[in-house]
Amino acid sequence: MTGKAYLVGAGPGRADLITMRGLTVLRQADAVLYDRLIAPELLDEAPSHAERIFVGKRPGHHALRQERINELMVRLVHNGLQVVRLKGGDPCVFGHAGEEAAALAAAGLPYEIVPGVSSAIGVPAYAGVPLTQRGVASAFAVVTAHEASETASGIDWRALAAMPTLVVLMALTRLDVVCAKLIAAGRDPLTPAILISRGTTAQQRTLRATLATLPDAQQRAMLPPPAILVVGDVAALNDTLAWFDPASMPAHHMFWEDE
Ligand SMILES: C[S@@+](CC[C@H](N)C(=O)[O-])C[C@H]1O[C@@H](n2cnc3c(N)ncnc32)[C@H](O)[C@@H]1O
Structure with missing residues (x-):
């Protein structure tokens, strides 16, 4: 048997937001390497013989370093297994899929990337926040709040501040810095966020404010991670388009640790 790796996007949270292709390969897996932010029901979809290996972060434990994950995946595929690397959202959006694909390619092993619904797009949709809307916003950018840290890549905050819609992942730990940087870079403090x-x-919980008032509002509301920040006029559409009722969903345990 020739082994193969599948870098699969599990979607933004709700289990049935995975793609049909993702579910098909998951149901044929011999091993599943999974992260945080994966619905547990998805792991039940793998065959009973499949090994389920958690490779994400646990509180108080170090995550398996990316190189170790790459090595593990290469070894399993080399041994002839069908390996599913299951990641939250889309594997190519802040998901290290490129590094994992490079490791497999360097080892001469076959792999397939199965795209998923990124939380950057799917989560705003569930809050009634379309990222583009005629007459409101005609472009969007996605960034992580790590860009507001000292180890950032030197991204142009004026360009981000000028985007009609800005989506910020890993938004909680540096929320105040991100909002302050956008205002300093020219964004109107009254912009909906x-x-x-x-x-x-x-x-699911949402907190609607302005760019200037959101950090204080979050100090009081203390929404838990993982969370996404959307800045731009589309954020105000939540006031009328919030269609999703979280209470309609079965409660289940997610592996939520993040940031
Ligand atoms: C390391 S990034 C991975 C992104 C992922 N590859 C994707 O396409 O969604 C993790 C961040 O995604 C966001 N995220 C993922 N799932 C989320 C959810 N269900 N609700 C809110 N934010 C979520 C949070 O900002 C979190 O810090």
């Missing part, structure tokens, strides 16, 4: 926590699940 929304935090969306644990989107698409029974635990």
Whole structure:
């Protein structure tokens, strides 16, 4: 048997937001390497013989370093297994899929990338926040709040501040810095902004404010991670388009640790 790796996007949270292709390969897996932010029901979809290996972060434990994950995946595929690397959202959006693909390619092993619904797009949709809307916003950018840290890559905050819609992942730990940087870079402090926590699940919560007031509002509301920040006029559409009722979802345990 020739082994193969599948770098699969599990979608933003709700289990049935995985793609049909993702579910098909998951049901044929011999081994599943999974992260945080994966619905547990998805792991039940793998065959009973499949080994389920958690490679994400646990509180108090170090995550398996990326190189170790690459090595493990290469070894399993080399041994002839069908290996599914299951990642939250889309594997190519802040998901290290490129590094894992490079390791497999360097080892001469076959792999397939199965795209997923990124939380950057799916979570705002579940909060009634379309990222583009005629007459409101005609472009969007996605960034992580790590860009607001000292180890950032030197991204141009004026360009981000000028985007009609800006989506910020890993938004909680540096929320105040991100909002302050955008205002300093020229964004109107009155711009609508929304935090969306644990989107698409029974635990989804939103917090609507302005760019200037959101950090204080979050100090009081304390929405838990993972969360996404959306800045731009589309954030105000949540006031009328919030269609999703989290209470309609079965409560289930997610591996939520993040940031
Ligand atoms: C390391 S990034 C991975 C992104 C992923 N590859 C994707 O396409 O969604 C993790 C971040 O995604 C966001 N995220 C993922 N799932 C989420 C959810 N259900 N609700 C809110 N934010 C979520 C959070 O900002 C979190 O910090």
